[in-house]
Amino acid sequence: MMRRIALLSPLLLLSGCATEQSIWNARGPGAARIAPLMWWIVVLFLVVTLIMWILLVIPIRRRGSLDEHAPIDIGGGQGWVALGGLLIPLAVLTAFFVAGLILMERFPIHDPNNSAVLKPDILVIGHQWWWEVHYLDGPPDQRFVTANEIHIPAGQAVTMELESEDVNHAFWVPTLQGKIDMIPGHPNFMRIEANQPGDYVGQCAEYCGVQHAHMRLLVVAQSAAAYKDWTEQMLQPGHTPTTPEAIAGEQVFLTGKCSTCHEVRGTPARGHVAPDLTHIGSRQYIGADSFPNNTAYLEAWVTHAQSFKPGCLMPNITDFNGVQLRDLVTYLQQLR
Numbered sequence: 001m002m003r004r005i006a007l008l009s010p011l012l013l014l015s016g017c018a019t020e021q022s023i024w025n026a027r028g029p030g031a032a033r034i035a036p037l038m039w040w041i042v043v044l045f046l047v048v049t050l051i052m053w054i055l056l057v058i059p060i061r062r063r064g065s066l067d068e069h070a071p072i073d074i075g076g077g078q079g080w081v082a083l084g085g086l087l088i089p090l091a092v093l094t095a096f097f098v099a100g101l102i103l104m105e106r107f108p109i110h111d112p113n114n115s116a117v118l119k120p121d122i123l124v125i126g127h128q129w130w131w132e133v134h135y136l137d138g139p140p141d142q143r144f145v146t147a148n149e150i151h152i153p154a155g156q157a158v159t160m161e162l163e164s165e166d167v168n169h170a171f172w173v174p175t176l177q178g179k180i181d182m183i184p185g186h187p188n189f190m191r192i193e194a195n196q197p198g199d200y201v202g203q204c205a206e207y208c209g210v211q212h213a214h215m216r217l218l219v220v221a222q223s224a225a226a227y228k229d230w231t232e233q234m235l236q237p238g239h240t241p242t243t244p245e246a247i248a249g250e251q252v253f254l255t256g257k258c259s260t261c262h263e264v265r266g267t268p269a270r271g272h273v274a275p276d277l278t279h280i281g282s283r284q285y286i287g288a289d290s291f292p293n294n295t296a297y298l299e300a301w302v303t304h305a306q307s308f309k310p311g312c313l314m315p316n317i318t319d320f321n322g323v324q325l326r327d328l329v330t331y332l333q334q335l336r
């Protein structure tokens with residue numbers, strides 16, 4: 001029975017991979033280019049595993065007495081060790097190494113004649129444990145900053161520059177493109193494209209500290225018209241509150257600790273060490289795409305960020321009463 005389960009395990013693993021962050025599910029040309037190599041690796045891995053199981057099972061089934069077996073120290077059989085332990089692994093690993101190098105070289109980012117790739121549309125800066133996103137396309141008055149949720153036009157290649165503010169991170173949206181390290185002081189570039197509009201989940205792919213697992217991101221690919229509307233919305237300063245609750249909430253935000261770390265464009269809140277909140281009300285998730293952006297989670301996050309992401313760089317802030325907290329969250333929600 002155990003053996004049967006063990007034999008089935010590669011199949012279980014395969015079916016377990018059909019989730020949102022899946023390299024099997026290429027949704028853009030970058031990921032589609034990588035997928036065939038991945039299939040080769042998996043198929044070859046399965047073949048090698050199968051052969052090894054057969055080689056294991058044969059001697060197990062060959063029952064006999066000690067008299068029929070030669071002692072282990074009479075020599076011989078080194079040829080098998082050299083073949084199975086050295087030559088085959090060397091050939092397989094070399095083949096995949098070379099295939100990987102060829103694949104890497106063919107990515108347009110390495111084409112020196114392609115001037116578009118040297119001029120990034122979007123600069124993404126990794127922080128412990130969130131993503132700062134600068135839209136650099138167009139003249140200075142068309143540029144803006146946001147965080148954690150990256151919108152791109154569907155069907156168009158977007159060039160990204162990837163950096164880090166602190167430790168090494170890695171930018172990875174498996175359904176769209178391969179992963180690239182984000183290294184402080186050493187910008188890397190990638191071109192990312194989604195075939196169809198939709199949400200594509202990503203994740204930091206280089207261990208970067210306690211909250212690495214909660215350093216998620218969302219790429220939202222939109223039709224050209226919807227993308228244009230979104231950028232126009234993002235260029236606006238933070239929405240001026242109109243209801244009494246939101247007006248009171250803005251005061252809580254500006255007079256409390258929030259503005260020392262966060263920015264809301266168009267207000268005196270100009271902190272730069274935390275995600276830009278100018279349009280926080282329009283984002284789908286909070287805490288770097290880790291928790292839903294709704295009233296319950298926002299209230300809980302604002303007061304107890306350390307319970308959601310222990311060790312993250314936002315402290316628990318519990319110095320407001322219930323009314324102030326509700327007003328504050330109302331203010332955040334109308335920042336759309």
Ligand SMILES: [Cu+2]
Pocket residue numbers: 168169170204205206207208209212213215
């Ligand atoms: Cu990380």
